[in-house]
Amino acid sequence: MEYKKKIVITGGAGFIGSHVVRLFVSKYPEYQIINLDILTYAGNLENLTDVENAPNYKFEKVDIVDANAVLEVFKKYNFDSVIHLAAESHVDRSITDPNSFVMTNVVGTANLLNASREIWKDSFEGKKFYHVSTDEVYGSLGKTGLFLETTPYDPQSPYSASKASSDHLVRAYGNTYDFPFVLTNCSNNYGQNQFPEKLLPLMIHNIKNSKALPVYGDGNYTRDWLYVIDHARAIDLVFHEGKPSETYNIGGFNEWKNIDIVNLLCKIMDKKLGSEEGTASKLITYVKDRPGHDRRYAIDATKINKELGWKPSVTFEEGLEITVDWYLKNEKWLDNVTSGDYQKYYDNMYE
Numbered sequence: 035m036e037y038k039k040k041i042v043i044t045g046g047a048g049f050i051g052s053h054v055v056r057l058f059v060s061k062y063p064e065y066q067i068i069n070l071d072i073l074t075y076a077g078n079l080e081n082l083t084d085v086e087n088a089p090n091y092k093f094e095k096v097d098i099v100d101a102n103a104v105l106e107v108f109k110k111y112n113f114d115s116v117i118h119l120a121a122e123s124h125v126d127r128s129i130t131d132p133n134s135f136v137m138t139n140v141v142g143t144a145n146l147l148n149a150s151r152e153i154w155k156d157s158f159e160g161k162k163f164y165h166v167s168t169d170e171v172y173g174s175l176g177k178t179g180l181f182l183e184t185t186p187y188d189p190q191s192p193y194s195a196s197k198a199s200s201d202h203l204v205r206a207y208g209n210t211y212d213f214p215f216v217l218t219n220c221s222n223n224y225g226q227n228q229f230p231e232k233l234l235p236l237m238i239h240n241i242k243n244s245k246a247l248p249v250y251g252d253g254n255y256t257r258d259w260l261y262v263i264d265h266a267r268a269i270d271l272v273f274h275e276g277k278p279s280e281t282y283n284i285g286g287f288n289e290w291k292n293i294d295i296v297n298l299l300c301k302i303m304d305k306k307l308g309s310e311e312g313t314a315s316k317l318i319t320y321v322k323d324r325p326g327h328d329r330r331y332a333i334d335a336t337k338i339n340k341e342l343g344w345k346p347s348v349t350f351e352e353g354l355e356i357t358v359d360w361y362l363k364n365e366k367w368l369d370n371v372t373s374g375d376y377q378k379y380y381d382n383m384y385e
């Protein structure tokens with residue numbers, strides 16, 4: 035079959051990437067979707083068992099840091115579009131191992147840009163490089179204010195600095211080579227399939243196992259939370275209708291202090307687990323703060339709303355309920371992730 039588009043989605047075995055892959059594979063049978071991922075600890079093909087046999091889906095195990103391997107796979111498929119999500123994504127890991135963030139997020143992005151330029155050298159007509167980024171590039175807000183697309187970059191952690199560098203590279207290729215790109219900066223995502231090192235799945239897992247709930251510092255750090263499927267919907271919309279060379283901020287207009295989220299989660303979990311109210315919150319433990327911890331992030335998502343008509347489809351309470359139910363129902367997924375068994379899936383499936 036002649037596909038209408040050939041799209042490589044990098045990092046498609048990760049948390050957000052797997053939701054984007056699922057959406058594109060099922061919504062667009064006329065597109066061929068190639069999931070390019072090296073399967074780090076964060077890449078889990080068990081996230082995609084429901085689409086792995088779809089005729090328009092393929093998986094390629096490739097490290098984006100390896101320029102030759104990237105070029106080879108780009109030449110093999112002759113992609114017309116790239117949706118780039120592969121990254122090292124966890125701030126705490128970037129504090130202990132910054133170099134792997136520079137390699138994957140900066141060098142890896144440069145390799146993808148170069149491979150795209152190489153295979154698109156005859157014409158950029160009908161080509162698109164979609165770079166998925168984070169609101170953390172804007173730094174930390176005080177008590178008021180929101181991040182706009184025009185807010186100057188001020189990254190504060192090795193993670194956000196590496197993402198900011200990759201954003202600069204993408205825009206510089208646009209400016210220098212007329213390279214066709216679009217870029218989005220999104221707030222904190224939550225939802226099913228998130229690796230249990232991030233706040234919400236870590237707390238759900240610990241409440242289930244009656245383990246301490248580690249709240250960093252005074253717990254009054256603020257994040258803007260968005261349900262992952264709403265992020266995937268926004269990516270679909272921007273991919274198809276976003277203006278070339280534009281940036282769109284994506285967020286939920288949904289700010290929460292960490293301690294308030296943890297308390298809300300405790301309440302929901304007590305109900306779901308049939309425990310007496312107040313049981314889970316007894317597990318809350320204030321621990322040493324993250325170094326350089328950004329105080330507050332908050333996105334102004336007016337532009338994507340006004341220009342493209344996007345808005346979140348669920349409230350935070352609804353999204354949280356779906357998420358908790360999913361983690362409680364998918365014990366095997368969580369057990370496999372926490373025991374490391376998920377990493378055997380690739381060998382069983384593909385080798």
Ligand code: NAD
Nearest residue numbers: 045047048049050072073074076077098120121123222223
């Ligand atoms: P994740 O850590 O869950 O997944 C990252 C994926 O990238 C994994 O499948 C991993 O195997 C793959 N990967 C890592 N290094 C690779 C390499 N060298 N070569 C090929 N593949 C590699 O991350 P996520 O939370 O799904 O985030 C996806 C993207 O969205 C990232 O670019 C991140 O910066 C951005 N983002 C995340 C959030 C969030 O809240 N999670 C918010 C805004 C933006």
Ligand code: TYD
Nearest residue numbers: 125222231232233236248249250255257292
């Ligand atoms: P995280 O999920 O790591 O996302 P990010 O750092 O990219 O915003 O953390 C969200 C917030 O929760 C952040 O302020 C750090 C805090 N946090 C805790 O208080 N305890 C934890 O165990 C974790 C993982 C995070």
